[in-house]
Amino acid sequence: MKTKTFPRGIHPPEHKHGTEDKALEALPAPEKVVIPLHQHFGAPTAPLVKKGDEVLLGQKIGEAKVLFSASVHSSVSGKVKAVEDFNHPLGKPVQAVIIRNDGEDRISPELQGHDAPFSLSPDDIRQKVKEAGVVGLGGAAFPTAVKITPPKDKSIDTIILNGCECEPVLTADYRLMMEYPEDILKGAELDRIATGAKKIIVGIENNKKDAFEIFRSQNPGFAFETSLLKTKYPQGAEKNLISALLKREVPRGGLPFDVGVVVQNVGTAKAVWDAVSQGRPLIERAVTVSGTGIPDPKNLLVRVGTLFQDALDFCGGAKDGSNMMIMGGPMMGLTQWTTEVPVIKGTSGILAWAETKPARERACISCARCVTHCPMGLVPTQLMKYIKHDFLDEAEAWGALDCVECGCCQYSCPAKIPLVHWIRLGKNQIIALKRKKSA
Ligand code: SF4
Numbered sequence: 001m002k003t004k005t006f007p008r009g010i011h012p013p014e015h016k017h018g019t020e021d022k023a024l025e026a027l028p029a030p031e032k033v034v035i036p037l038h039q040h041f042g043a044p045t046a047p048l049v050k051k052g053d054e055v056l057l058g059q060k061i062g063e064a065k066v067l068f069s070a071s072v073h074s075s076v077s078g079k080v081k082a083v084e085d086f087n088h089p090l091g092k093p094v095q096a097v098i099i100r101n102d103g104e105d106r107i108s109p110e111l112q113g114h115d116a117p118f119s120l121s122p123d124d125i126r127q128k129v130k131e132a133g134v135v136g137l138g139g140a141a142f143p144t145a146v147k148i149t150p151p152k153d154k155s156i157d158t159i160i161l162n163g164c165e166c167e168p169v170l171t172a173d174y175r176l177m178m179e180y181p182e183d184i185l186k187g188a189e190l191d192r193i194a195t196g197a198k199k200i201i202v203g204i205e206n207n208k209k210d211a212f213e214i215f216r217s218q219n220p221g222f223a224f225e226t227s228l229l230k231t232k233y234p235q236g237a238e239k240n241l242i243s244a245l246l247k248r249e250v251p252r253g254g255l256p257f258d259v260g261v262v263v264q265n266v267g268t269a270k271a272v273w274d275a276v277s278q279g280r281p282l283i284e285r286a287v288t289v290s291g292t293g294i295p296d297p298k299n300l301l302v303r304v305g306t307l308f309q310d311a312l313d314f315c316g317g318a319k320d321g322s323n324m325m326i327m328g329g330p331m332m333g334l335t336q337w338t339t340e341v342p343v344i345k346g347t348s349g350i351l352a353w354a355e356t357k358p359a360r361e362r363a364c365i366s367c368a369r370c371v372t373h374c375p376m377g378l379v380p381t382q383l384m385k386y387i388k389h390d391f392l393d394e395a396e397a398w399g400a401l402d403c404v405e406c407g408c409c410q411y412s413c414p415a416k417i418p419l420v421h422w423i424r425l426g427k428n429q430i431i432a433l434k435r436k437k438s439a
């Protein structure tokens with residue numbers, strides 16, 4: 001079957017064999033969970049509980065006060081030990097609710113599903129998704145209720161379900177597709193109703209042909225299309241997926257809304273279905289625990305707030321000599337300095353590596369490999385030079401803000417120059433300057 005793809009990109013070794021055949025397994029709820037009040041794109045939530053309070057499974061413990069935020073819920077029942085700053089996998093410590101699990105999973109009566117979810121209005125669907133604190137589970141953790149609320153001047157015609165999981169090593173989305181195809185499709189249908197889109201396209205890479213065949217054989221009672229994509233990184237980046245499937249180009253600085261599209265990760269679609277049909281908040285997610293430092297790699301269903309150490313212990317503990325741990329995939333993931341950090345809504349993987357040595361950086365040899373492979377059509381070597389020398393206006397004019405931080409440039413650089421580090425730094429500086437100017 002013919003496959004579709006986007007221009008440029010790379011094909012790093014996949015390394016998915018360690019976990020792809022391992023079904024999702026529920027990690028037993030830990031004795032203690034640490035649930036950050038900020039684990040999404042946008043503003044932190046305000047705490048609704050205090051030390052000593054009893055909480056129920058699924059109870060809202062952090063309230064989203066503004067549009068760009070996402071409420072936070074308890075992933076266990078038990079007693080609040082503290083509300084205080086705690087390590088966070090994105091870097092700086094964040095205020096978190098620390099709960100001693102009573103092991104009883106007493107369910108909150110706040111949770112209300114609906115018997116006929118497809119009969120709900122777009123507003124009702126969005127409200128349930130918002131109440132459940134659903135965010136994009138592909139890693140960006142963008143509030144889903146906002147994503148399925150197109151601006152009034154934008155008309156959406158297509159929902160793209162992102163089943164690429166193009167990051168090496170990770171297989172949690174693949175297992176969700178193999179085990180929950182119907183729930184995923186039903187979530188996409190709710191997205192279609194909420195946005196007023198006309199069609200749903202499921203895009204799956206051709207290294208997951210069995211998942212593709214499972215989706216093709218589904219008959220959920222509504223229309224959808226399936227499309228096979230070439231296995232290439234970063235096929236799952238929104239703009240690349242839209243280019244591959246619809247031949248539409250999202251304008252520089254624009255969003256998928258601008259070309260009539262909403263892209264949603266398959267795990268997020270399942271979370272949408274769970275939220276609307278069962279009233280289930282986002283308190284658990286699929287996580288791949290793998291890498292050369294893991295004795296027994298697995299795909300796990302992990303409660304939000306579980307410490308990385310608990311997940312690692314369930315997989316045999318990190319081997320002696322493991323010297324690098326990453327949250328997410330090896331290309332875009334974030335290096336961690338401790339295992340005492342909680343799983344958050346955006347944790348797609350916990351990877352440990354046993355033999356990494358720091359790369360020795362050398363001078364640029366002007367080979368242009370970084371340019372050849374950049375999926376956004378940027379000139380990473382030039383961006384790095386501008387940013388290094390504080391020419392931020394020039395860096396912006398050369399498209400620094402369009403960089404999706406995929407790492408293709410750095411991966412292909414023979415001089416081992418940390419291009420993504422420089423470009424990320426420049427982006428942050430440009431955004432900070434813009435905020436200062438508009439304040
Ligand atoms: S410049 Fe940005 S978008 Fe281009 S390859 Fe590098 S990290 Fe990816």
Ligand code: SF4
Pocket residue numbers: 363364365366367368369370371380381409412413414415416417
């Ligand atoms: S790939 Fe590396 S060495 Fe080659 S041009 Fe880009 S920055 Fe320079």
